[in-house]
Amino acid sequence: MTVASHLRIRVAEYDRKISTFIPYYREMLTVAAAALQPRLSSPLIVDLGTGTGALAKLCLQAVPSGRLIGLDTDSEMLAVATRRLRATQRPGVELKQKSFTRGALPRANYITAAFSLHHIRTRGLKVRLYQRCLEALYAGGTMVSVDCMPPSQPDLHASAMQAWIRHLERHYSFQDATSHLSAWAKEDRYFPLEQEVEMLRSEGFKVEIVWRRDSFAVIRATKPRNS
Ligand SMILES: C[S@@+](CC[C@H](N)C(=O)[O-])C[C@H]1O[C@@H](n2cnc3c(N)ncnc32)[C@H](O)[C@@H]1O
Numbered sequence: 050m051t052v053a054s055h056l057r058i059r060v061a062e063y064d065r066k067i068s069t070f071i072p073y074y075r076e077m078l079t080v081a082a083a084a085l086q087p088r089l090s091s092p093l094i095v096d097l098g099t100g101t102g103a104l105a106k107l108c109l110q111a112v113p114s115g116r117l118i119g120l121d122t123d124s125e126m127l128a129v130a131t132r133r134l135r136a137t138q139r140p141g142v143e144l145k146q147k148s149f150t151r152g153a154l155p156r157a158n159y160i161t162a163a164f165s166l167h168h169i170r171t172r173g174l175k176v177r178l179y180q181r182c183l184e185a186l187y188a189g190g191t192m193v194s195v196d197c198m199p200p201s202q203p204d205l206h207a208s209a210m211q212a213w214i215r216h217l218e219r220h221y222s223f224q225d226a227t228s229h230l231s232a233w234a235k236e237d238r239y240f241p242l243e244q245e246v247e248m249l250r251s252e253g254f255k256v257e258i259v260w261r262r263d264s265f266a267v268i269r270a271t272k273p274r275n276s
Pocket of ligand 1: 100104148164168
């Protein structure tokens with residue numbers, strides 16, 4: 050499925066509309082990029098589901114000597130990312146039309162993902178992806194993920210979802226807001242933050258919750274130096 054049909058928008062509208070769909074979108078991407086530690090010389094960042102390249106661009110700004118590979122299956126999204134990242138005039142940037150669930154991931158110092166890992170619908174496949182990320186990262190390497198990772202307790206989960214609906218209602222009617230959420234829920238899988246942390250820790254990552262509000266979180270998972 051393409052992003053345009055999933056979100057029921059045209060790709061040209063994505064960068065304008067995504068903040069109407071996702072509260073704190075820009076803030077979360079900024080926090081995620083700042084969570085990279087730009088202490089290495091020319092580290093490689095692999096951005097999973099790079100989309101139109103918004104997070105990729107912020108990561109390149111946060112890591113001035115960084116190189117980047119962006120993976121995405123959607124050619125229209127990659128065309129926007131190509132234009133955006135070409136304008137940065139940064140060398141060492143490569144975008145590939147490729148699934149991050151198939152084949153080996155490139156060896157990396159950093160792996161990043163924003164709103165792409167919720168496309169993995171089962172726990173088994175998500176754990177497998179985290180195993181592959183751990184294998185791909187150099188020791189001490191870091192994965193940063195931004196996504197909908199709601200609370201697990203039912204009352205907190207309900208109030209977090211209400212907050213998401215209130216955000217959508219700033220831009221859409223109540224009917225459209227709830228229709229968007231139920232359409233996305235058919236295709237996306239939002240594992241609670243607690244389960245995300247547990248899956249990453251079970252694979253051997255050290256996990257920090259860098260930012261959290263309502264249903265959304267930015268987490269940083271580091272591969273221990275001795276693994
Ligand atoms: C909601 S968009 C997020 C894009 C961007 N990271 C952002 O934050 O704006 C999700 C992106 O993940 C991509 N995607 C989903 N599943 C994928 C997969 N298995 N392999 C590569 N890309 C995938 C989609 O094509 C889409 O561009």
